Amino acid sequence: MTKVFRRRLAGWTYPEIVRGEGVYLYDREGRRYLDGSSGAIVVTVGHGVPEIAEAIREQAARLAYVHGTEFTSTAMEELATELTPRVPVDDARLFLVSGGSEATETAIKLARQYQLAKGRPGRYKVVFRWPSFHGSTLGALAISGRPTLRTTFAPLLLEMPRIPAPYAYRCALPGCGPACSLECAKALDATIRAEDPDTVAAFIAEPVIGASAGAVVPPADYFKIVREICDRHGVLFIADEVMTGMGRTGKWFGIEHWGVRPDVLTTGKGLTSGYLPGGAVLVKGEIVETLKAGGGFQHGFTYSHHPVVAAAGVAVTRYVERHGLVERARVQGAYLQERLQRLLDLPAVGDVRGLGLMAAVELVQDRKSKAPYPAAARMAQAIQAEALGRGVNVYASGGQVDGAGDLVMVGPPLVVERDQIDEVVAVLGDAIAAVTRT
Ligand SMILES: Cc1ncc(COP(=O)(O)O)c(C=O)c1O
Incomplete structure (x- = not known):
């Protein structure tokens, strides 16, 4: 049993990451994850840049x-x-x-x-x-x-x-x-x-x-x-x-x-x-x-x-x-925001918003009333786990509706390529569909 006092004490299986490169993280088993949220919207220049x-x-x-x-x-x-x-x-x-x-x-x-x-x-x-x-x-x-x-x-x-x-x-x-x-x-x-x-x-x-x-x-x-x-x-x-x-x-x-x-x-x-x-x-x-x-x-x-x-x-x-990463965030960010809009086709997606390479998807149980899922359902975390299982890391958050409410944040490193953005959006869409299918 681990001796690490972890951030999540239950309900989460932690992959052990041994290496990062660009937008990717690699675990002990050699599995690759596309870091679609730069952790908690942190990494800008990418993982594993030798000169840093x-x-x-x-x-x-x-x-x-x-x-x-x-x-x-x-x-x-x-x-x-x-x-x-x-x-x-x-x-x-x-x-x-x-x-x-x-x-x-x-x-x-x-x-x-x-x-x-x-x-x-x-x-x-x-x-x-x-x-x-x-x-x-x-x-x-x-x-x-x-x-x-x-x-x-x-x-x-x-x-x-x-x-x-x-x-x-x-x-x-x-x-x-x-x-x-x-x-x-x-x-x-x-x-x-x-x-x-x-x-x-x-x-x-x-x-x-x-x-x-x-x-x-x-x-x-x-x-x-x-x-x-x-x-x-x-x-x-x-x-x-x-x-x-x-x-x-x-x-x-x-x-x-x-x-x-x-x-x-x-x-x-x-x-x-x-x-x-x-x-x-x-x-x-x-x-x-x-x-x-x-x-x-x-x-x-x-x-x-x-x-x-x-x-x-x-x-x-x-x-x-x-490396012109500020301009790159603007250009790739506009692409990310545009691609994410397609997730509005999913009934559980109430809103998609953001600026540059900082974006979020808000989930709702009912699109018309904007009613959130019950907090106990932990929908954002379930979607995060589902996406991770499919090789993409996104950031789960929420609580913005009096303690309920689910948000998934997307914000890859600023060095992200278009095809990688496509992958993040596709996997996130699949994960939302899989978790919210009733
Ligand atoms: C807007 C904002 N301010 C402050 C903080 C706190 O930063 P830290 O977690 O590095 O203490 C965060 C962290 O998520 C943040 O997003």
Whole structure:
């Protein structure tokens, strides 16, 4: 029996993966799996790229570790030089961490300290959206709209103001019809006013919502309105680009699709393409200067600003640039989105949506009423298992309908070829048909 404390304690048979190459993973028995979701929408440059591995090896051999309060490193300086001109944040500065949840925690504490430094000590609340996901740690979970992940920990979660996300497929806001009335964006203004602007530090949102709602793309003017509301009330806008960053949606960062510049941008996943645990917080220069004048930034981790993570980030960023993977995500992404539409022929598919190489299929028990399957049926996981048995890995999620609801996310590495996209879509369709056939 395994001694590994696994993520899934029951109901899942784990293939043991020994090797990855491009979009493929290989298990001990030599079976091949097409990684149609890059794990949890993580891998950008593909598996097993020798130059990324070599950059990590080389950095670890030369300098594995220094503490971020004592030293900087050449790799850290290089990553800041590579990354900051690419992010849509004014005069951006980089705070490197070890993952998306750490990035969210950093952004929350940053917002609080910035408001203090500005002489606004009453401001601490972070307005978040429902559904949404910003991380598993308790601070990040407190501002994540994911009922399935929150319920168990409810007594531990700080109460924070929430607004509805622009989730058009299930929007029930009064005044919203077939054409979005942007009531969801206006709710931010009403909520900040109701809470008292002098208590609100920041608003956080994923440009395209990840696994909590399934690749939900906002209406065209949404982020412009959100930006204006944040400015009006002196509230920081944090764009959570942990999933959408580093080219995934066909731009370096997802928020660029709407020409809006956040004050703080978090990223992770694609930053290191899964080669090492990594995350980043990119912060407007004016905020960092304010903190500096106000006595500094009281926050950090043992592994913040880690030289080997930085080297992985540099190697990935340069690889994405050199191979034109952002443009590739746009082109291959348009193909993926178009091919996925054919799954709407299946009665159990309620909606198909996404942007670039980030897509999701929402499953319903009844297409007309949009009623989800009961949570206990674990349909998304059953489809994931069925697809895996047929050689394709997809990412199961859900819970977006008061804890019920099934989503399957698709997001292959950005190096994916068209015939591989065809295979992912075909196998996913077969898996959905097989599992939902009654
Ligand atoms: C949008 C978003 N933010 C934050 C996180 C948390 O990142 P991590 O799992 O690296 O801590 C995730 C992870 O799925 C995410 O999708």
